[in-house]
Amino acid sequence: MCGFLGMLTSGGNASTFVDAATRALPCMRHRGPDEAGTWNDESAIFGFNRLSIVDLEHSHQPLVWGPADTPERYTLIFNGEIYNYVELRAELKEAGHTFHTEGDSETIVVGYHHWGEDVVEHLRGMFAFAIWDTLEQVMFVGRDQFGIKPLFYATSPVGTVFASEKKSILEMAPELGLDLSLDRRAIEHYVDLQYVPEPESLHSAIRRVESGCTVTLRPGEEVVAKRYFKPQFPITAVPKGAEQDLFDRIAKVMEDSVEKHMRADVTVGSFLSGGIDSTAIATLAKRHNPNLLTFTTGFEREGYSEVDVAAESAAAIGVEHIVKVVSPEEYASAIPKIMWYLDDPVADPSLVPLYFVAQEARKHVKVVLSGEGADELFGGYTIYKEPLSLAPFEKLPSPLLKGLRQLSRVLPDGVKGKSLLDRGTQTMEERYYGNARSFSFEQMERVIPWAKPEWDHKEVTAPIYQVSQDMDPVARMQHLDLFTWMRGDILVKADKINMANSLELRVPFLDKEVFAVAQTIPHELKVSNGTTKYALRKAMEQIVPPHVLHRKKLGFPVPMRHWLAGDELFGWAQQTINESQTDEIFNRKAVLEMLREHRDGVSDHSRRLWTVLAFMIWHGIFVEHRIDPQIEEKDYPVNL
Known part of the structure; x- marks a missing residue:
């Protein structure tokens, strides 16, 4: 786990920019306070801040590796964790390759030498990395399937720079000659969605490598991106009487994922709220660490805390539980600091309590597990019930739908039934753009006079919906959330806020093997019997305490x-x-x-x-x- 930056120069004059890169590294010292280092040749520069988690005495970065005939051919910088590195090392050793460390980083570069760009298909984990091949003079960059680890980049005539955090690129902007004007389109998208959607950032000159993508870069040439992860939720059916087999497969893959995510040479804890996601993770983690510590946060105001339920869960699991209560004064005072760590704003109030519970956890552990991704993979959001409630509208003739739509527009806000008419007379592409709904366009025009209707949420969501036309309605909503809300809000705060405290957060639900099982769940086993995540709840019946199984999702509610x-x-x-x-x-x-x-x-x-x-x-x-x-x-x- 770390923060890194790299630069591939256009003119073979990398030494000119070493001082700027060195100056930019401390901007993300919080991502890797254990050690720092730089490396450069004539064309490339790599800088690295390390948070040591695996192979503490070795696996230093930038990591140089090569086969016997060219032992310094490749240089790697890597942020994240490869959870199947033990298995990959064995496979690559069997193929005749030599390793010099015991860590997971080396498996990436050796795997690249063996499989080429297909190495990303073999990695089970969270990652952003760059490999400079001095022989071929090509930079290969990869980001994990779901976008758990961040990666920004900017290109100018002098070269391309990329980094785990945007502020490091901003620090190098004078040497790069970057125009730091703001992107008004991205601003409108932010106000509409509550986050800046990938690949944008609020600075026009700085963009992000998208989740599930790789980039190939040569000196003086343009960035070439390619998507390697194309998540699918095919329409499937489970034979009658075979549901239990599916539930057993979910339980088995979650057990395996948590076991893999526990691999570390440091102490691993777990966040614990009152819901099924974090409770399932903590319960499974306890099997691998009898002394597991769990952490939660809440507020003094009644109704805005899961502290009591989390404590009940901790007692049922048999773990030591630590609580952080956040006051309004603490909340307000931390906001500027949190916005600095975020790089771009995310309008999610739960960022602040997460910051404080991460700060508390870092006093005790270096790694925590958490339940992010369960809702997107297993159908957990209440809004996923909507296709069922709106199904009757699909049977109405077009003229009647049009009339009902006109009626909904003239009804005053707050009138009973207006919201149902609004949503029932729209297509899914029009009505659903993820869990963030703050401004309608009319409301946005009130505060942003220059707002353009063509820049609304549909500009972001239309290409995603185009890909999902053959999926069922619930799956289309899940698919959209994977590319919008999850990677724009959920995973940004998961990475940035925990790394602000030099705390590594691991998310066992967002595992490619877990996804391989989750994508086979039919929609009737996601939203069923009046609940969400039905299949996951059934799979966890023998694992989590009974009081958690059907509890309403709250997360970190903020008053x-x-x-x-x-x-x-x-x-x-x-x-x-x-x-x-x-x-x-x-x-x-x-x-x-x-x-x-x-x-x-x-x-x-x-x-x-x-x-x-x-x-x-x-x-x-x-x-x-x-x-x-x-x-x-x-x-x-x-x-x-």
Whole structure:
């Protein structure tokens, strides 16, 4: 686990940029405080910050490897974990290759020498890596199937630079000659979706390598990207009476995934909320670590904490449980720091409690497991029930649907049945764009006068929907979320917020072998009997405590609606809006009106306000350079 940056120069003058790369590395020291290093030849530069997890005394990076005849042919930088590295090493040794370390990093470069670009098909894990082949003069870059580990890049006439965090590229911008103007299209997408969708970033010159893609790069040439992971949810059926076999396969693959994800030479803990996902992971992890520590967070306000249920689960599992309670004051004070770590804003209030529980966990462990990805793979979001509730509309003739659509538009907000008419008279492509719904276009125009309707969410989702036309409705929603909400929100906060605390987060549900089983679940075993994740719940019946099996999903709920309307955060929000220098982007008067309407109970604007406030703080740090995120040097625990 680490943070890395690399540069492939256009003119074979890499030494010219070594000082800039060295200056940019400390921007992500939090990703790898254990050691740092650089490497360069005439064409390429690699820089690395290491968080030592496997093969602590060796596996230093940048890692140089080659066959006997060219022992320094390849240089690798790698962020992540390869969970099947033991099996891959055995296979590659059998093929005659030699290893010099005991870690997982070397399996990537040896695998590349053996399989070429197909090496990514063999890797089971989370990863972003770059390999420089000095013989062929080609850079090969890969990112994991689901986008668990981040990778930004920018290209200019002097070369292409890529990094685990965007701020390192921003630090090198003067030497690269990058134009750091903001991308208005990406801003509108952010306001619409609550995150910046891949491959965009808020800076026009900086983009992201997409999840499940590789990049091939040669000096002076353009970046060539190729998608290798194309997730499918084929329409399948389970023979009557064979459901238990499917449930058993789910349980078996989850047991195997957790066992693989426990591989480490340091202490591994687990996050634990009150839901089935994290409880299943923690229960399975306990089988491999009898002294497992679990961690959760919550708030003092009643109804916004899973602390009690998590504690009940911990007691049932038999693990030591540690709780962090977050106050409104702590919450507000941490926001600038969190926005700095994020690189681009994510308008998800649960980022803040996650930051504090990760900070607490890092006092005890170096790695934690978590339940991200279960909803997308197994059909866990309540919205996935929608195709069932809207099925009657599909039988109505087009003229009647059109009339009902017109009726829904004239009904006032809040009228019973309006929402059902709105959604039932739209196609899935029109109505569903993931779990984030903050602004309608009309609401967006109120705060962003320059907003363009052609830049709305459909610009992001249409190409994804095009691929999923042969899938069932629930599968289409899952497929969309894999490419939007999950990689734009869920996995960004999972990586950035935990790495802000030098804590490695592992997600056993997002495993390619787990996906291979999950993709075969028919829709009637995802949303069934009034619940979601039905097949997963059945598979976990003999594993998780009974009180968790059918509990409603909460995650890390945040009392944002109450705080923004009350003394806790209203004044803070008002001050943030008044001090922000974003008049070219937002209508300040309209945003303040929204805040007052929210306080007075006219309308619940909490999600919309949080989206704007998060951007304003981000802008104050990265554009105005007015807000100090107060990033301090840390005393990192050792030998965990």
